[in-house]
Amino acid sequence: xxxxxxxxxxxxxxxxxxxxxxxxxxxxxxxxxxxxxxxxxxxxxxxxxxxxxxxxxxxxxxxxxxxxxxxxxxxxxxxxxxxxxxxxxxxxxxxxxxxxxxxxxxxxxxxxxxxxxxxxxxxxxxxxxxxxxxxxxxxxxxxxxxxxxxxxxxxxxxxxxxxxxxxxxxxxxxxxxxxxxxxxxxxxxxxxxxxxxxxxxxxxxxxxxxxxxxxxxxxxxxxxxxxxxxxxxxxxxxxxxxxxxxxxxxxxxxxxxxxxxxxxxxxxxxxxxxxxxxxxxxxxxxxxxxxxxxxxxxxxxxxxxxxxxxxxxxxxxxxxxxxxxxxxxxxxxxxxxxxxxxxxxxxxxxxxxxxxxxxxxxxxxxxxxxxxxxxxxxxxxxxxxxxxxxxxxxxxxxxxxxxxxxxxxxxxxxxxxxxxxxxxxxxxxxxxxxxxxxxxxxxxxxxxxxxxxxxxxxxxxxx
Amino acid sequence: xxxxxxxxxxxxxxxxxxxxxxxxxxxxxxxxxxxxxxxxxxxxxxxxxxxxxxxxxxxxxxxxxxxxxxxxxxxxxxxxxxxxxxxxxxxxxxxxxxxxxxxxxxxxxxxxxxxxxxxxxxxxxxxxxxxxxxxxxxxxxxxxxxxxxxxxxxxxxxxxxxxxxxxxxxxxxxxxxxxxxxxxxxxxxxxxxxxxxxxxxxxxxxxxxxxxxxxxxxxxxxxxxxxxxxxxxxxxxxxxxxxxxxxxxxxxxxxxxxxxxxxxxxxxxxxxxxxxxxx
Numbered sequence: 001x002x003x004x005x006x007x008x009x010x011x012x013x014x015x016x017x018x019x020x021x022x023x024x025x026x027x028x029x030x031x032x033x034x035x036x037x038x039x040x041x042x043x044x045x046x047x048x049x050x051x052x053x054x055x056x057x058x059x060x061x062x063x064x065x066x067x068x069x070x071x072x073x074x075x076x077x078x079x080x081x082x083x084x085x086x087x088x089x090x091x092x093x094x095x096x097x098x099x100x101x102x103x104x105x106x107x108x109x110x111x112x113x114x115x116x117x118x119x120x121x122x123x124x125x126x127x128x129x130x131x132x133x134x135x136x137x138x139x140x141x142x143x144x145x146x147x148x149x150x151x152x153x154x155x156x157x158x159x160x161x162x163x164x165x166x167x168x169x170x171x172x173x174x175x176x177x178x179x180x181x182x183x184x185x186x187x188x189x190x191x192x193x194x195x196x197x198x199x200x201x202x203x204x205x206x207x208x209x210x211x212x213x214x215x216x217x218x219x220x221x222x223x224x225x226x227x228x229x230x231x232x233x234x235x236x237x238x239x240x241x242x243x244x245x246x247x248x249x250x251x252x253x254x255x256x257x258x259x260x261x262x263x264x265x266x267x268x269x270x271x272x273x274x275x276x277x278x279x280x281x282x283x284x285x286x287x288x289x290x291x292x293x294x295x296x297x298x299x300x301x302x303x304x305x306x307x308x309x310x311x312x313x314x315x316x317x318x319x320x321x322x323x324x325x326x327x328x329x330x331x332x333x334x335x336x337x338x339x340x341x342x343x344x345x346x347x348x349x350x351x352x353x354x355x356x357x358x359x360x361x362x363x364x365x366x367x368x369x370x371x372x373x374x375x376x377x378x379x380x381x382x383x384x385x386x387x388x389x390x391x392x393x394x395x396x397x398x399x400x401x402x403x404x405x406x407x408x409x410x411x412x413x414x415x416x417x418x419x420x421x422x423x424x425x426x427x428x429x430x431x432x433x434x435x436x437x438x439x440x441x442x443x444x445x446x447x448x449x450x451x452x453x454x455x456x457x458x459x460x461x462x463x
Numbered sequence: 464x465x466x467x468x469x470x471x472x473x474x475x476x477x478x479x480x481x482x483x484x485x486x487x488x489x490x491x492x493x494x495x496x497x498x499x500x501x502x503x504x505x506x507x508x509x510x511x512x513x514x515x516x517x518x519x520x521x522x523x524x525x526x527x528x529x530x531x532x533x534x535x536x537x538x539x540x541x542x543x544x545x546x547x548x549x550x551x552x553x554x555x556x557x558x559x560x561x562x563x564x565x566x567x568x569x570x571x572x573x574x575x576x577x578x579x580x581x582x583x584x585x586x587x588x589x590x591x592x593x594x595x596x597x598x599x600x601x602x603x604x605x606x607x608x609x610x611x612x613x614x615x616x617x618x619x620x621x622x623x624x625x626x627x628x629x630x631x632x633x634x635x636x637x638x639x640x641x642x643x644x645x646x647x648x649x650x651x652x653x654x655x656x657x658x659x660x661x662x663x664x665x666x667x668x669x670x671x672x673x674x675x676x677x678x679x680x681x682x683x684x685x686x687x688x689x690x691x692x693x694x695x696x697x698x699x700x701x702x703x704x705x706x707x708x709x710x711x712x713x714x715x716x717x718x719x720x721x722x723x724x725x726x727x728x729x730x731x732x733x734x735x736x737x738x739x740x741x742x
Contacts, residue, residue, distance in 0.1 A: 059652050060612070061629030067555060070617040070627060130612020130627060130653030137592040137611055145593035150613050154591070245618050246585060246718055395623045396562055396576060 016450050019287070023442045024182055026282050033281070034435065041432035048425020051418045052127055060130055063418045068411020071391040073419040074128040076383040077426065079238060079259065080266065081121030082157060083383075084376070086231050087267010088114030088274075089164055091299070093224040102295060104452040105287045106275060108175075108445040111168045113274045114267075116433035118164055120426050122157055127422055149240040156237040163227050169202070170220050174213070174447040176202040198440070213451075235260045242387070248325030249390030252318075258310050262379060265303035269375035272296050274434065276369045278443050287444060290365040297368035300375065301357045308350045324397055329389055337410065338389050341381045349378025388413050523599040526687035527660055527723065529671075530702060530711070531575055534729030535679040538563065538573025545676035549661070550648050551635035556626045558658040559673045572730040575682065577673065578603060578624045578658035579714065579722035586616035586625065594655075596644075601687075601723055602662050604644040610654035617655065621718045625657045640664075660684070670695070687723075 055063050065072055092110040095103035126132045137143035138154055145151065180199040186192050206212055236256035243255040252258070272293065279288045319330035333342045353371040356362045392411035538561055546552070546559040564574045584603045587595040594609035595616055605616075617625045632650035640646035646663035650656050661671035669675070674682040675695045685692020685702050693699045705711070706725055713722040 059628070059630035065627070065629055067617075067626050067629075070614045128613070130614070130655075131610060131651075132612075132653075134592075134609070134611045137609065143592045143609065145588070145590055147588040148591040148615070149589060150591040150615055241615065242618075244589070245615075246621050247618055250618065391618070395621055 014450060014454055019449060020446055023444045023446055024179060027179060027442055028182060037435055041428045044428035045425045045432060048422045051421035055127060055418050062416060064414035064416045066411065069392045069413035071387055072413040073423060074124050076387045077423055078121055078124040078128065080380045080383045081117050081124065082238060083263035084267045084270040085114045085118035085121060086235055086263035088271050089167060089227050090231050090264060091268055091271050093227050096224045101452050101456050102292060104449040105444045106292060108443060109274050109278050110271045112434060112437050113271055114164050115168045116430055118161055120429050149244045152237050153241050156234045160230055160234040163230050167223050167227055170216065170223065171445055171448060172441060173203060173206050173216060174208060175442050175445060177206060177208055178446055232260050235263045247390050248393060249329040252314060254310060254314050261303055261307045261310060265307050266376055266379035268296060268300040268303060269372040272368055272372035282443050284444060293365045293368040294363055297357050297371060301354050304353050329393055332389055333385060338385055341385050345378045345382040345385065348374040349382060525600045527601050528685055528687050529577060529724045530683040530692050531724060532681050532727040533574060534727060535681045536573045536575060537679055541676050541678060542575055542673035542682060545672040549672040551633040553633055558626065566730045570730060576622060577724060579622055579724045580660060582721035582723060583719060585619040585621060585720055589615045589619045602660055604659055604662065605655055605657060606644045607647050607651040607654040612653045621715050625655050627655055628652045
């Protein structure tokens with residue numbers, strides 16, 4: 001393998017007409033199921049917006065918050081959605097950097113998943129705020145207080161959004177050129193003209209010569225290197241909003257690593273689900289096989305095992321300390337009021353995925369998909385277990401035996417219809433945005449697949 | 464300014480000066496560790512931003528503080544009611560809250576908890592839009608016209624002394640003072656509120672409502688620059704000697720927040736003790 005930055009373009013670029021037909025058809029013609037899916041998903045998203053408007057009028061109390069549970073579901077969602085976006089970008093970057101030839105049909109799906117989940121996660125800052133009408137203060141420097149972890153978050157995530165957009169765009173340039181050539185043959189109409197100008201804008205002055213291809217691949221390689229430390233720092237900084245405090249359960253030095261690994265774990269799982277859905281919907285069975293699923297599955301449980309280990313370390317050490325704050329918090333999680341969600345994570349997000357990958361008959365496309373559903377769901381629940389218990393722990397530890405003393409007891413976050421609707425809407429927004437993206441952009445990276453095929457046949461490897 | 468106040472505090476024999484403070488840690492990070500030019504620049508801005516905003520050359524005339532004599536408190540919660548009446552708060556917005564605590568012998572005793580008006584408050588540096596600030600006279604206040612409601616200050620406060628307006632605030636009639644951080648009445652939906660030591664009333668020579676209405680004379684309100692405090696029954700104390708003679712202490716001293724609320728214990732309690740309580 002040659003060095004990463006100067007990946008040479010293949011000497012001969014063979015056009016795979018069958019591949020192009022299969023991949024470009026859903027871009028050039030509207031699939032039958034497309035509009036109905038968009039309408040259903042759009043309706044769900046609309047319901048979430050209605051819930052948010054209700055919350056604007058009635059205050060955050062209508063979303064189940066109170067003084068004894070000041071943070072809850074929105075803060076978990078912020079972490080969970082930005083987390084899954086992380087997986088998509090890093091999976092693509094890691095596979096590119098290690099020159100995994102099997103990556104070719106997966107990178108576009110992974111990058112698109114990162115591209116759509118990150119803005120959804122960022123949007124959770126809006127229902128999270130008590131006074132979203134003043135959100136402009138966050139982007140208006142005179143108001144900035146640079147010692148605030150929330151402002152660090154804001155800078156980190158915005159930077160990462162830019163990088164994700166570029167990382168999605170660069171590999172898309174030669175594909176946009178391919179689509180543009182296909183449109184030349186189409187009968188002229190307004191729709192075709194609009195599309196032509198869109199793809200022309202995307203292609204820019206890229207002409208597809210070997211030198212240009214080499215430069216493009218070099219830029220992608222450079223960005224793949226940059227996006228990994230960037231994503232690590234983003235998720236570390238995201239954890240600072242919790243960890244930079246004296247609150248038991250938040251003040252954990254393990255948090256930055258913990259957040260990064262959780263993001264990778266759930267992110268790979270969501271990539272598996274996207275790949276499974278795209279494969280079925282766009283009939284790409286001949287390009288994406290169970291081999292891809294199993295390899296992604298192994299990547300996923302590597303992160304899963306690391307996450308299980310970090311969880312164990314954190315709880316053991318805090319619990320063993322037998323101090324009032326940290327030990328009380330661990331006790332409430334493993335045996336107290338939060339035991340159900342925690343053990344759900346442990347079984348569904350810790351043990352079962354590892355067992356599925358360990359037992360050979362279960363290690364199939366269906367097995368990996370089922371494991372991924374469990375991981376995405378249980379890691380969302382685990383984020384609730386990270387955010388809610390410390391936010392409900394009383395810091396002034398008052399007497400609890402006196403029946404009259406209600407002060408200083410553990411608080412309760414109420415899951416009302418408002419945050420649940422908004423969360424469901426955000427979840428529906430992922431497939432909604434992916435369907436819109438793949439209506440304009442080929443779901444598989446056509447040129448990359450052709451290049452990788454040429455490269456491997458050149459080296460005598462299997463495609 | 465913080466130098467003088469630390470001296471006053473140690474003069475009354477209650478707080479040990481803690482050498483490592485939040486802002487010095489930030490300053491060290493800015494100077495030493497980061498290495499990247501841009502981040503270094505940001506770090507020094509952080510250190511500057513964390514400095515107290517005092518600008519007057521002659522220095523402030525007052526350094527407000529509170530002394531709570533737990534020996535007298537019977538837990539009647541008149542202070543809570545007086546506070547909520549004066550500031551038009553909801554029932555669960557207990558800016559002045561009376562906790563039922565347990566001492567080492569397992570006996571219960573009441574403990575009023577206002578905002579500690581910390582000299583090095585944990586809530587101020589964490590606000591992304593600078594809605595929290597500390598006045599030259601030592602009051603920690605919230606500018607509700609700036610607050611965007613992230614609630615990270617509620618996360619930071621080790622005393623659970625901050626309260627959010629989760630819904631529409633209690634309506635209030637026309638007030639004698641203009642709506643301001645010194646008199647945030649009525650409260651604003653979606654923002655944080657907290658005990659303000661009745662800041663707007665202080666220039667008129669009144670003491671906070673909780674102190675005025677305490678029938679037991681538990682709550683003394685005073686000024687460290689004159690070393691005098693007075694309670695609602697008109698009893699006056701010399702703060703330094705009163706704290707020294709009666710084993711005065713601050714709540715959760717180990718957090719390094721340097722509270723301006725001093726407690727006089729009387730039930731064998733240990734307010735500093737936060738780490739070895741049983742689960």
